[in-house]
Amino acid sequence: MDRVLIEALAVETVIGVYDWERTIRQRLVIDLEMATDIRPAAAGDDLTHTLDYAAISARIQTYADDSQFELVETFAERLAALLREEFGIPWLRMTVRKPGAVPEAQAVGVRIERGTLVDVSA
Numbered sequence: 001m002d003r004v005l006i007e008a009l010a011v012e013t014v015i016g017v018y019d020w021e022r023t024i025r026q027r028l029v030i031d032l033e034m035a036t037d038i039r040p041a042a043a044g045d046d047l048t049h050t051l052d053y054a055a056i057s058a059r060i061q062t063y064a065d066d067s068q069f070e071l072v073e074t075f076a077e078r079l080a081a082l083l084r085e086e087f088g089i090p091w092l093r094m095t096v097r098k099p100g101a102v103p104e105a106q107a108v109g110v111r112i113e114r115g116t117l118v119d120v121s122a
C-alpha cells in the first residue's frame with residue numbers, strides 16, 4: 001500500500017524517568033509512515049482525499065506540547081492511537097528517537113507498527 005511520510009519531525013516535550021528530566025523539555029525526533037491509497041487524491045488533485053501531513057505534523061506538535069510521560073514507549077503508543085483515531089489511519093509505523101539520552105549513541109528510542117496493512121494496489 002502507498003505511504004504518506006513525515007520524517008525527522010522535531011518536538012519538545014517533558015519526557016524521562018529521572019527527577020532532573022521532569023523539570024525540563026527535551027527534544028524528540030519522530031519518523032512516521034502512514035499507509036493510505038494515494039490514488040483518489042492524485043486523481044482529483046485533492047488534499048481532502050489523502051492524509052494531510054501538515055495537519056498531522058501540527059497535531060503531533062500540540063500532543064508533545066501537552067504531554068509529560070516518563071517513557072518514550074508511552075509517548076509513542078498513545079500518539080499512535082490518537083493519530084489513528086483522529087485521522088483514520090489504517091496502519092502506521094512510528095519511530096520516536098531521543099537524541100542525546102545516551103551520549104555514546106546518536107539517538108535511542110522505539111519503533112512501533114500499529115493497525116492492519118491491507119494491500120489494495122494492483
Ligand SMILES: Nc1nc2c(c(=O)[nH]1)N=C([C@H](O)[C@@H](O)CO)CN2
Nearest residue numbers: 015016017018070071072073101102
Ligand atoms: N526503553 C527505555 N529506556 C529508557 C527510557 C525510556 O523511555 N525507554 N528512558 C530513560 C531515561 O529517561 C533516559 O532517557 C535519560 O537519559 C532510560 N531508559
